[in-house]
Amino acid sequence: MKINFTHHQTAHCENGVVSNLMKHNGFDVSEPMVFGIGSGLLFCYIPFLKVNHAPAITYRVMPGQIFKRFAKRVGIKIKKEKFNKPQQAKNRLDQNLEKNNPVGLQVGVYNLVYFPDEYRFHFNAHNLIVYGKQNDDYLISDPVMETVTTLSTKELEKVRFAKGAFAPNGHMYYPIDFPKELEIKTAIVKGIKNTCRDMLAPVPIVGVKGIRYTAKLIRKWPTKKGIKVANHYLGQIVRMQEEIGTGGGGFRYIYAAFLQESSKALENNTLSELSKEMTEIGDLWRDFALEASRIYKNRSAKKDAYNNVASQLETIANKEEVFFKKLRKAI
């Protein structure tokens, strides 16, 4: 069986799943709108957790948060299910497909066979939509891919029950109840306020303070960890910032797109100006990535180089601090 579902490619998987599911249900909500209303933007240095033997840094909120907040703010209801047994998970999925209901799934990336091999790491917070089943193959709409694809029953079970940090446990979710009209305007305001609060949080590892904290660490890495490890760590930051999904500049461009769209929805010109400013900040993040890549490309950088990229990060932190204070006032 195959549900009549239209696939749209997006930058990020979670936004994409939500946006595509909303579109399927007759609500034209763009990816940046989902991201902004769901307060997806963040910066956080996650202590004690290592990803690929390097510190974990995230440019977005915890997996699942975007959809949760988005749903609450625009007034839709979502159903979420997790499972202990793969068989149960499969049965519930099949039931939904029979009811013509495409569902979102949280999956692990490592065993996603259609992903390029280079991108297959143990990362468990990827999202995709299943929109049908033909023989033993599930029809998959993965929002970061250009076109739709398929996974066999066994392959799907494997990615749904990947293990490690953020193990999905078959996590399945879909909207069940919609209001007549979405409360977009109030939702935008709530979304922006939340992001401002996060980015300006008085927590040393979160938001603007988190960026400064990371800059401080970068200064220490070459002497404390040695050039090789320092380069590996730096590469990891750039990958978190630019790898598939962020839309460039650690989600900053998507956020700028959201502000631009919001300025029209709220008829608020300040937001349009702030959108331009966010784009500039996005460019600074790109500059930072470029400088950092020069360091780890040569593999034998001077200590000065690390201080330089750290200073770049501090500049970004200062700009973002000013930016989010302005944004808070603008709404």
Place this chain on the structure above:
Amino acid sequence: MNCILAVKTIRINMKKNDVPQDEGSLEKDNHKELCYAVNDKGEYTTIQSTGWKPKTIALDNALQEINERINKAKVKVLNGETSPIEYYMECHRMDISILASYVGKFQWQVKSHFKLKKFNSLSKKTLERYANVFEISIEQLKDINHEN
């Protein structure tokens, strides 16, 4: 003054035409990712990108790092310093905590299974668990040079 302004306008906005189309690791798989950029009117739009050098290098380095870890583990196994479990763990891009959750053991248990003495006394059931996770036979698990 003019000069400073000119520099600034280049920096402002990731323009549509500025979205990098470097040869990326994605390109050979013919996969393009979506990026957000500003068009001539200053409006946001999406555009596909084949890749960007800074992150291609970062990814290449990460993969190289993994290969180094695999080779190191291999040498250690051949020298009898660690059990093949560590080698297969590296092959699957895992660390101890990920492997532990896949085989349903504690991290200290997995770590102890790296010791040859402990590894050689593992029950068939435990060996099977590891073999299943790595998708290999028990013979291969015991001997990394074992042919299929």
